[in-house]
Amino acid sequence: MSRRAAPPDPRKRMQMADLARLAGVSASTVSRALAGSPLISADTRERIQTLARQFNYTVNSVATDLRSGVKRTIAVVVPYEQGTRQSFADPFLHGMIGALADALTERGYEMLLSRIDAERLDAAATLVDGGRAAGLILIGQWRHHDQLNAMAERGLPLVVWGAKLPRQQYCTVGGDNLQGGRLVAEHLLAQGRRRLAFLGDTGLPEVAQRFRGFTAALKEQGVELKQRASVPFLVESGRQTMAALLDGQPDIDGVFASSDLLAMAAIGALRERGLRVPDDVAVVGYDDVELAGHFNPPLTTVRQPIHDGGTVMVEQLLAQLAGETVVRARVLDTRLVERESSRIRRARAGT
Amino acid sequence: MSRRAAPPDPRKRMQMADLARLAGVSASTVSRALAGSPLISADTRERIQTLARQFNYTVNSVATDLRSGVKRTIAVVVPYEQGTRQSFADPFLHGMIGALADALTERGYEMLLSRIDAERLDAAATLVDGGRAAGLILIGQWRHHDQLNAMAERGLPLVVWGAKLPRQQYCTVGGDNLQGGRLVAEHLLAQGRRRLAFLGDTGLPEVAQRFRGFTAALKEQGVELKQRASVPFLVESGRQTMAALLDGQPDIDGVFASSDLLAMAAIGALRERGLRVPDDVAVVGYDDVELAGHFNPPLTTVRQPIHDGGTVMVEQLLAQLAGETVVRARVLDTRLVERESSRIRRARAGT
DNA sequence: GGCTGTTGTGCAATCGATTGCAATTTGCTG
DNA sequence: CAGCAAATTGCAATCGATTGCACAACAGCC
Secondary structure (H helix, E strand, C coil): CCCCCCCCCCCCCCCHHHHHHHHCCCHHHHHHHHHCCCCCCHHHHHHHHHHHHHCCCCCCHHHHHHHHCCCCEEEEEEEECCCCHHHHHCHHHHHHHHHHHHHHHHCCCEEEEEEEEHHHHHHHHHHHHCCCCCEEEEECCCCCHHHHHHHHHCCCCEEEECCCCCCCCCEEEEECHHHHHHHHHHHHHHCCCCCEEEECCCCCHHHHHHHHHHHHHHHHCCCCCCEEECCCCCHHHHHHHHHHHHHHCCCCCEEEECCHHHHHHHHHHHHHCCCCCCCCCEEEEEECCHHHHHCCCCCEEEECCHHHHHHHHHHHHHHHHCCCCCCCEEEECCEEECCHHHCCCCCCCCC | CCCCCCCCCCCCCCCHHHHHHHHCCCHHHHHHHHHCCCCCCHHHHHHHHHHHHHCCCCCCHHHHHHHHCCCCEEEEEEEECCCCHHHHHCHHHHHHHHHHHHHHHHCCCEEEEEEEEHHHHHHHHHHHHCCCCCEEEEECCCCCHHHHHHHHHCCCCEEEECCCCCCCCCEEEEECHHHHHHHHHHHHHHCCCCCEEEECCCCCHHHHHHHHHHHHHHHHCCCCCCEEECCCCCHHHHHHHHHHHHHHCCCCCEEEECCHHHHHHHHHHHHHCCCCCCCCCEEEEEECCHHHHHCCCCCEEEECCHHHHHHHHHHHHHHHHCCCCCCCEEEECCEEECCHHHCCCCCCCCC
């Protein structure tokens, strides 16, 4: 009975010891050979590598990470608010997730995507405490500044997309929301709009800053905001809220929606009223998501540096993990992209 | 010198042995206590759990998984084609990712999100071979039927979103694309459209089936397709392709775009030509992404069961992992959602 | 008091790798 | 051919948990 190499058992995955047996060497040698260590002779190394390829064996990276203590996984956390699970549908999020995926892959990291209840933000910490991820990237700071501060003070590697706030212990990356809000105000005024409305939940720091920038710039020009409605980043809510807002104030001629999603929803509501965009009402969004330029009408919006933002967040996190000290808040530049949804008003037929 | 419990060192994460020392018991006991084993007395168990909470210690789930051999991570793989990295921008994908995230979280699994080159589909296998994930969920089968077959034959736990194909060894979940294409044809014909065009890359199995269903239904009514253009799922390509198509065939009165994204792009191109949707040209999309109903005009489209699809994929994969035999292909029902973009034609002024 | 039966804990092996150090082989030199 | 350095390879400990089995403590019973 000839003792042949064990046949590749399809139910159990091959492991280093098996390959070592096949190659007639020890596991140490296999480990070193596959890692390309110069301690192993070129002959042996190649023989083992060929064998590994042949049996398509891959070192178990979980075990590797456990032993070596380094982790190559980063958790990207998308919080959702109670009863608003759909908030995952915001196209801004997807742009951001795509950017993060690219930036992480480029640097050899895996991405663990996790949705968690915004009320239990610190549950995200479990991913790091439990050794699943080396660090945390959180999209949006929501209403939980204090929790985030607490997490950072515990020494949790953490980067948050959001606004720079006073007394902030954690690291943020975000667009310049004050400037963004300002740009919108100046633009709408330049287009001759005076009866303006704002759409967005100022309970969120980013939105609050957009709002502050917006109203500050208006005030400088002596214009007062006509209407303001708090609304989550959901297309259905946006539509309803815009409709309700028109009930109270039918003669609005400009809307600043704090996200492109809301802007699109608002345009839908305006159309239902028979109001034309931009002829009757100018609409400006925020984010410049990919679809913004292809909407009907193409959306004027504030461009958030989504792709760069993703890269910067990853870099900040990796710097933290490397033990470097990082600047607390990175505020990225922002600019207005003018498209049709806010073109200068034409006289309205019959008005 | 009193030997007090070691102070919580902020730089190194606490581990089971540390907690054991604090509690004055062995690591075994801590392990059992935290796992809620009945072997441990209620007293001890509670004392240890309290201590763990107090020091916010979490068991290292990587080590746990290594030891116990079970993995609670599933890799979701989004392939991209060369030079089309942007394909991540398709809102259909995000709906699907959201659905998968929900379904996985609900069952206590983590989701590893990975973008890979469609040409190296089997690189995804590394995630499983390397022990990072228990199984693979792949979104789209692209042009790689054979590679997928090979992966499945190797025994890789795998579920693919896509079309049911002949000689298929792997497990798919998808909408009924033949039926979907049919529904669109019947609808457009019912709206009195006769000069029809198709937009989509029939190199992809799903699109090919939509196309087959579409043309088959047309033929039954004696109508012939006027135009057909191959185009990837990218908004910019969609726009250009639609424009080029209008150059060759300006009197098109109906368009079937094989995704909502392409439909939106097509509408943009039509508008640029001064053509009205739906008055001059009816446009029908595919997917029914969240924004479809809020586009301008609201999009008629074929509803893909995205959320159910995600759930079914996860269930199929977990069944495979549990060693159950699963049906090879699940084809989910599909239906047409009529909205404004394909409303019945009104006589065109001056025609 | 000795014996058996519960209960509660700890020892040590194990999961699948990596790596310091020791051991073996080979090649050279004198 | 002995002696020593260099080049390879293997042993065994380790990463942070889990778990079968042995063991200790204590109660109850005759």
